[in-house]
Amino acid sequence: VRYDHVLPVELENNGSIVNLKIGYNTGENPFTAAQRFIDAHMLPQYHLSQIADYIQQRTGSASGGAPMLGDASAMAPQPTATTGVPMVSFQHIPAKHYLSFELQAKSAATTMDKMKAKLTEFNKLSESELERVSALMDTIKATSRYHSSKVDDVLILKDMLNTLEPAQTFPALDLARLTVLHPDAANAKHYTAWNEIFQKVVSLFSDAASKEGPAIPMLSFRLFANAFKGGSGAQKALMPLLDTVLHVCVKPHITSSNKNVRLALTTFLYNMAFCGKITAAPSTSIPIELLINTISEVLSTPVYKQYEEACIVRSLQALGTLCLTYPAETKATANGLFMASKVEPAASPHSETAKAVAKEVYNVIQ
Numbered sequence: 164v165r166y167d168h169v170l171p172v173e174l175e176n177n178g179s180i181v182n183l184k185i186g187y188n189t190g191e192n193p194f195t196a197a198q199r200f201i202d203a204h205m206l207p208q209y210h211l212s213q214i215a216d217y218i219q220q221r222t223g224s225a226s227g228g229a230p231m232l233g234d235a236s237a238m239a240p241q242p243t244a245t246t247g248v249p250m251v252s253f254q255h256i257p258a259k260h261y262l263s264f265e266l267q268a269k270s271a272a273t274t275m276d277k278m279k280a281k282l283t284e285f286n287k288l289s290e291s292e293l294e295r296v297s298a299l300m301d302t303i304k305a306t307s308r309y310h311s312s313k314v315d316d317v318l319i320l321k322d323m324l325n326t327l328e329p330a331q332t333f334p335a336l337d338l339a340r341l342t343v344l345h346p347d348a349a350n351a352k353h354y355t356a357w358n359e360i361f362q363k364v365v366s367l368f369s370d371a372a373s374k375e376g377p378a379i380p381m382l383s384f385r386l387f388a389n390a391f392k393g394g395s396g397a398q399k400a401l402m403p404l405l406d407t408v409l410h411v412c413v414k415p416h417i418t419s420s421n422k423n424v425r426l427a428l429t430t431f432l433y434n435m436a437f438c439g440k441i442t443a444a445p446s447t448s449i450p451i452e453l454l455i456n457t458i459s460e461v462l463s464t465p466v467y468k469q470y471e472e473a474c475i476v477r478s479l480q481a482l483g484t485l486c487l488t489y490p491a492e493t494k495a496t497a498n499g500l501f502m503a504s505k506v507e508p509a510a511s512p513h514s515e516t517a518k519a520v521a522k523e524v525y526n527v528i529q
Contacts, residue, residue: 256483314348336382349394357400382425
């Protein structure tokens with residue numbers, strides 16, 4: 164749509180600047196243009212008069228710069244055509260916290276017993292290794308004591324992965340995804356152990372066992388997702404492998420027919436984006452272009468049609484978080500993939516909440 168006037172507005176949101184435009188045609192009622200802008204960008208309705216005043220001032224005078232939404236100085240009366248619009252906060256982006264796959268306290272004992280029974284059935288671990296596994300399980304299932312309990316033997320997880328046949332590794336992966344959420348197990352002293360564990364997990368995806376059923380990819384993605392939340396040691400151990408994880412593990416399973424794999428996969432994408440925001444990680448430490456490309460595949464036709472609402476929302480929130488955290492890098496890549504045309508169709512089969520998330524993401528991509 165072409166307008167006689169395109170007026171710049173800058174939105175300040177969580178330290179990031181989002182550039183917006185108000186389109187106005189000569190002779191048009193400023194309130195009509197203001198309402199169109201409010202509808203497009205989901206601004207509070209009570210700003211209608213202020214936005215209309217800004218349009219009138221700007222189209223009647225060549226002076227004045229773009230208003231800064233959220234700038235305190237814009238709240239005060241201005242002598243020139245720089246009447247500001249109060250801060251507009253997005254409701255759904257950026258992401259606000261990590262998501263994780265945790266051990267439910269009420270079923271902790273049963274979960275561990277099932278793992279132990281399966282490991283015993285495989286008959287691959289030595290007696291001493293089974294004792295080490297039992298000791299770790301006892302610590303992990305006591306969730307109420309995480310604030311004080313210690314985990315010294317993270318390496319048993321690597322030993323299990325190395326000893327078991329690839330198709331038998333799912334109990335080890337399940338125990339690993341729970342262990343990485345223990346504060347002491349995931350701290351900096353275990354960085355090397357986690358790095359070796361993650362590398363071993365990535366190598367599993369080159370084996371046919373990872374493609375024969377959902378267990379290995381699902382539990383691996385849960386482990387990777389949990390690693391962001393667990394602690395500094397696990398998180399830092401995973402960071403150098405993100406590019407490889409996306410290429411080798413995630414991309415081959417984007418079209419998975421298993422809903423649990425899809426949820427774990429998109430949670431990993433979401434947590435990666437949130438990690439960049441919460442840690443203020445430099446853009447070079449997050450494979451932004453590859454991450455956006457992966458999200459684009461999830462949101463593309465016809466792939467998005469097989470994804471549940473939670474998966475779509477997490478993918479959209481990941482994209483929106485990246486747009487607000489790394490605006491220059493993200494927007495260039497997203498626009499090159501025409502992602503503005505994908506976000507709302509991907510949310511269209513779902514609830515009003517999903518559609519609202521998509522609309523916010525659409526606005527920040529522009």
